Amino acid sequence: MRIAVSAIEKSYATVQAVRGVSFTIEPGEIFALLGPNGAGKSSIIRMLVGMTLPDIGTIQVEYQQQRYNHIPRRQLGYLPEDRGLYPDKSVEKNLLYLAQLHGLSKATAQQQMTHWLEVFELTERRHEDLKQLSKGNQQKVQLIAAVIHRPAVVILDEPFSGLDPLNQEKVVAFLKELRQQGMTVILSAHQMAMVEKLADRMLLMAKGKVVLAGTLAEIRLQAQPKQVVLIETEQAVSEDSLASVLADEHWQWQSSHSFSVTLANSTDLTHCLQRVLDSFTVRAVTMQAADLHQLYVSAMAEHQQGSAA
Numbered sequence: 001m002r003i004a005v006s007a008i009e010k011s012y013a014t015v016q017a018v019r020g021v022s023f024t025i026e027p028g029e030i031f032a033l034l035g036p037n038g039a040g041k042s043s044i045i046r047m048l049v050g051m052t053l054p055d056i057g058t059i060q061v062e063y064q065q066q067r068y069n070h071i072p073r074r075q076l077g078y079l080p081e082d083r084g085l086y087p088d089k090s091v092e093k094n095l096l097y098l099a100q101l102h103g104l105s106k107a108t109a110q111q112q113m114t115h116w117l118e119v120f121e122l123t124e125r126r127h128e129d130l131k132q133l134s135k136g137n138q139q140k141v142q143l144i145a146a147v148i149h150r151p152a153v154v155i156l157d158e159p160f161s162g163l164d165p166l167n168q169e170k171v172v173a174f175l176k177e178l179r180q181q182g183m184t185v186i187l188s189a190h191q192m193a194m195v196e197k198l199a200d201r202m203l204l205m206a207k208g209k210v211v212l213a214g215t216l217a218e219i220r221l222q223a224q225p226k227q228v229v230l231i232e233t234e235q236a237v238s239e240d241s242l243a244s245v246l247a248d249e250h251w252q253w254q255s256s257h258s259f260s261v262t263l264a265n266s267t268d269l270t271h272c273l274q275r276v277l278d279s280f281t282v283r284a285v286t287m288q289a290a291d292l293h294q295l296y297v298s299a300m301a302e303h304q305q306g307s308a309a
């Protein structure tokens with residue numbers, strides 16, 4: 001399923017929640033919507049699933065040569081922010097009921113349920129009422145409920161919320177398996193370390209607008225266009241020798257055996273390394289890349305400064 005969102009806007013009574021947002025999602029990719037509380041992520045999700053319409057702009061969904069203005073219900077698995085299963089029914093009854101509601105045969109529903117309960121280590125708990133499970137385990141049942149009917153697209157609003165680190169890792173593995181099975185996954189999340197491991201592309205939003213977009217590498221370039229490379233040498237290097245070898249570079253002496261160089265692009269990297277290798281024996285070269293959490297925090301700080309100015 002291919003999804004193209006073009007310049008959508010959405011306002012509620014007093015809030016302009018989404019302000020001219022565009023992006024595309026390619027079939028089979030994991031796409032992450034990121035941003036602080038109130039950024040507009042859930043509003044976008046509600047428009048993607050057809051719960052509300054954009055005031056302005058378009059959503060075009062292509063699936064098996066058909067076109068839609070939202071993701072067709074039969075092809076959608078959705079974990080909303082406010083979860084909706086039956087607390088007084090067992091895990092098994094909840095899942096089988098939902099699967100059959102989506103048109104799965106009893107045998108296929110059973111087989112799907114068995115597989116996913118195993119993945120989340122919930123097989124032993126399947127006869128317990130949902131309300132008897134911890135919040136984290138209920139969350140895992142909700143994730144299974146969203147995918148049990150094998151939809152083409154899965155939308156997960158905060159799939160990591162309420163989960164401990166080990167269970168968050170399980171969700172990462174679960175989402176990778178969905179991608180392997182060919183599903184398109186759209187998720188919103190606040191756990192950057194998890195998103196970094198998973199997302200093929202992402203959209204960082206603030207106050208209804210796009211702040212950064214693309215793959216992690218593209219986002220890195222947008223947020224931090226300069227690269228910093230740390231070079232460690234076998235022999236001691238003085239500041240004077242660096243000044244003569246790297247006369248045109250922006251370098252910083254770190255210790256007798258290491259220094260960093262800030263580069264504008266990869267061509268500069270080649271030139272810089274050639275000059276360094278002509279003069280010193282190099283032990284290690286490390287690119288100092290910011291992780292998604294750091295990129296997110298600095299992008300949001302910059303955005304806030306920009307909108308305050």
Ligand SMILES: Nc1ncnc2c1ncn2[C@@H]1O[C@H](COP(=O)(O)OP(=O)(O)OP(=O)(O)O)[C@@H](O)[C@H]1O
Pocket residue numbers: 012013015016017035036037038039040041042043044081
């Ligand atoms: N039904 C509604 N009526 C009025 N205002 C709303 C409604 N839904 C959302 N908003 C407002 O729209 C803005 C965007 O909200 P939205 O829920 O889309 O953000 P979000 O990025 O999903 O936030 P969170 O991470 O907290 O879930 C917020 O200011 C919110 O208060």
